[in-house]
Amino acid sequence: MPRSKVDLELLKLGERTAIARAISLVENDESEELLQAIHPLTGRCHRIGVTGPPGAGKSTLSSRLAQHYRRQGLQVGIVAVDPTSPFSGGALLGDRIRMAEVELDAGVFIRSMASRGSVGGLSRKTTEAVDVLDAAGKQIVIMETVGVGQSELDIAGAADCTLVVLVPESGDSIQAMKAGLMEIADLFVLNKADRAGADQAVLALQMILHFRRDGGWKPGVLKTVASEGSGIQEVVSSIEQHRQFLGTGGRLQDRRRLRMEQRLRALVAGRLNEDFWNSRRSALLEKQLDAVMERRVSPYEAARALLADSPAGNP
Amino acid sequence: MPRSKVDLELLKLGERTAIARAISLVENDESEELLQAIHPLTGRCHRIGVTGPPGAGKSTLSSRLAQHYRRQGLQVGIVAVDPTSPFSGGALLGDRIRMAEVELDAGVFIRSMASRGSVGGLSRKTTEAVDVLDAAGKQIVIMETVGVGQSELDIAGAADCTLVVLVPESGDSIQAMKAGLMEIADLFVLNKADRAGADQAVLALQMILHFRRDGGWKPGVLKTVASEGSGIQEVVSSIEQHRQFLGTGGRLQDRRRLRMEQRLRALVAGRLNEDFWNSRRSALLEKQLDAVMERRVSPYEAARALLADSPAGNP
Numbered sequence: 001m002p003r004s005k006v007d008l009e010l011l012k013l014g015e016r017t018a019i020a021r022a023i024s025l026v027e028n029d030e031s032e033e034l035l036q037a038i039h040p041l042t043g044r045c046h047r048i049g050v051t052g053p054p055g056a057g058k059s060t061l062s063s064r065l066a067q068h069y070r071r072q073g074l075q076v077g078i079v080a081v082d083p084t085s086p087f088s089g090g091a092l093l094g095d096r097i098r099m100a101e102v103e104l105d106a107g108v109f110i111r112s113m114a115s116r117g118s119v120g121g122l123s124r125k126t127t128e129a130v131d132v133l134d135a136a137g138k139q140i141v142i143m144e145t146v147g148v149g150q151s152e153l154d155i156a157g158a159a160d161c162t163l164v165v166l167v168p169e170s171g172d173s174i175q176a177m178k179a180g181l182m183e184i185a186d187l188f189v190l191n192k193a194d195r196a197g198a199d200q201a202v203l204a205l206q207m208i209l210h211f212r213r214d215g216g217w218k219p220g221v222l223k224t225v226a227s228e229g230s231g232i233q234e235v236v237s238s239i240e241q242h243r244q245f246l247g248t249g250g251r252l253q254d255r256r257r258l259r260m261e262q263r264l265r266a267l268v269a270g271r272l273n274e275d276f277w278n279s280r281r282s283a284l285l286e287k288q289l290d291a292v293m294e295r296r297v298s299p300y301e302a303a304r305a306l307l308a309d310s311p312a313g314n315p
Numbered sequence: 316m317p318r319s320k321v322d323l324e325l326l327k328l329g330e331r332t333a334i335a336r337a338i339s340l341v342e343n344d345e346s347e348e349l350l351q352a353i354h355p356l357t358g359r360c361h362r363i364g365v366t367g368p369p370g371a372g373k374s375t376l377s378s379r380l381a382q383h384y385r386r387q388g389l390q391v392g393i394v395a396v397d398p399t400s401p402f403s404g405g406a407l408l409g410d411r412i413r414m415a416e417v418e419l420d421a422g423v424f425i426r427s428m429a430s431r432g433s434v435g436g437l438s439r440k441t442t443e444a445v446d447v448l449d450a451a452g453k454q455i456v457i458m459e460t461v462g463v464g465q466s467e468l469d470i471a472g473a474a475d476c477t478l479v480v481l482v483p484e485s486g487d488s489i490q491a492m493k494a495g496l497m498e499i500a501d502l503f504v505l506n507k508a509d510r511a512g513a514d515q516a517v518l519a520l521q522m523i524l525h526f527r528r529d530g531g532w533k534p535g536v537l538k539t540v541a542s543e544g545s546g547i548q549e550v551v552s553s554i555e556q557h558r559q560f561l562g563t564g565g566r567l568q569d570r571r572r573l574r575m576e577q578r579l580r581a582l583v584a585g586r587l588n589e590d591f592w593n594s595r596r597s598a599l600l601e602k603q604l605d606a607v608m609e610r611r612v613s614p615y616e617a618a619r620a621l622l623a624d625s626p627a628g629n630p
Contacts, residue, residue, distance in 0.1 A: 034613070
């Protein structure tokens with residue numbers, strides 16, 4: 001078992017190499033034993049989701065938030081699941097250089113997760129990477145995703161507090177947001193607010209929010225110019241207000257329990273699937289595929305035939 | 316069984332009410348029997364995926380393609396899975412009006428699929444809606460999705476020919492595309508090509524394409540101004556060239572077989588999951604959740620405990 005490569009004591013102390021190795025185990029699907037060992041150490045950090053369309057300045061905002069929390073003496077982790085994020089290597093050189101300041105700070109650990117391959121797997125691995133950072137003593141962990149796909153929304157929504165970042169030019173895509181972003185946002189950030197149309201965009205957002213079903217918490221709309229650091233204090237204050245809102249009446253626990261339920265269901269689904277596809281069933285799949293492609297059998301009939309080949313306890 | 320509501324003979328003739336009812340059955344998960352009945356009639360239409368960032372003009376391009384095929388005397392279907400698509404009700408009034416021309420043509424059937432809820436389910440339902448249109452005699456079916464999320468990419472990629480639509484301003488997001496769009500594109504369309512920067516964008520795309528692994532087919536980059544109908548003929552020609560490329564050496568069959576394999580695997584996974592969560596296991600889930608939230612048990616241990624409660628043949 002490669003867990004031996006991760007020194008748990010060093011991980012708990014937040015040692016960078018230990019964290020990096022632990023997350024590599026997560027990425028390589030070799031982390032089950034490790035995650036079991038660190039589970040009692042999790043549930044302590046505040047998880048902040050940052051999502052929005054490409055180019056909204058999510059990474060710059062995340063960096064500024066990280067800097068702010070660092071100045072408060074807090075340990076910070078960033079997990080970026082976003083092909084356009086400079087943290088993930090997707091952005092232009094200029095962005096990379098701007099990020100360097102944060103990356104060089106030993107109190108901030110940044111890790112990007114690849115968005116290729118199985119999305120279900122990505123969601124799980126992101127959560128597990130955040131667990132590692134949690135166990136390593138990070139008090140704030142920021143999860144950055146690009147928010148258009150449903151599954152990426154799911155990742156961002158799996159936070160204690162979800163920030164949706166927009167820019168004045170997003171006017172048209174406010175329409176798009178109705179289809180997902182509105183539901184998961186705990187706070188809207190209108191970034192690049194020094195550009196034309198900022199006030200109208202804020203107004204439009206507030207109008208849409210007016211129609212949102214009331215769950216007790218009213219998401220605010222804040223203006224920032226993250227590249228210059230302006231408005232960051234207000235964002236941090238709102239995150240703190242939301243945290244206090246969650247803290248009363250067990251709302252935070254309810255939210256985390258729901259998230260954990262989804263996580264358990266996904267783990268079970270993954271394992272059921274892995275167990276099902278033994279070599280005999282894989283061979284049967286090829287035969288059924290032949291039949292379906294020749295239109296002798298419908299996809300549902302083929303699926304049923306595969307499921308019927310399920311000798312109990314004899315996979 | 317509500318299949319009785321769909322008259323198969325009328326569906327085969329392409330009658331609109333029959334198609335609409337059939338797709339409603341798909342949306343309500345009541346279509347298994349229907350899909351079994353129509354399966355022998357599927358596999359005949361050419362499936363064109365249209366994807367790209369919000370605001371790239373995917374719907375306008377889809378409408379123009381539909382018009383073009385209509386003039387060739389072909390029957391056309393459009394399935395829109397895109398919260399920003401006017402077909403899906405996401406866009407502004409102006410777009411809606413522009414689409415009316417196509418919508419009023421009896422030879423074009425347009426249906427939007429909601430992107431809420433389970434993405435796995437969405438992908439399946441989209442494919443099944445295309446199957447319905449296929450059985451109803453549509454020779455061309457266009458699947459329109461917004462291309463940033465992985466799962467939405469999967470839907471677009473599940474076509475015989477996948478068009479990625481960009482605009483000159485997408486410059487930055489070409490970076491984003493590296494993470495998915497590049498892999499699935501059979502053809503790039505630079506829309507709104509009358510805007511500044513169009514030629515540079517084409518050049519940038521061609522440079523990136525130069526590094527693409529060669530699978531025999533080199534995706535071209537075409538310029539269009541879909542709102543004015545310019546460049547559409549060239550897009551149709553390229554789709555036809557790609558179709559001929561697929562037609563040689565059984566490539567189309569290979570591609571469709573791979574797609575069908577993914578579809579069967581998804582059907583099996585869905586059924587395994589449904590069968591697993593009986594009432595006893597759902598109750599056990601609550602107990603395990605308690606233990607996980609109290610940090611007595613890790614998520615993996617809880618999942619294992621749930622899976623262990625799997626008395627063979629006695630779900």
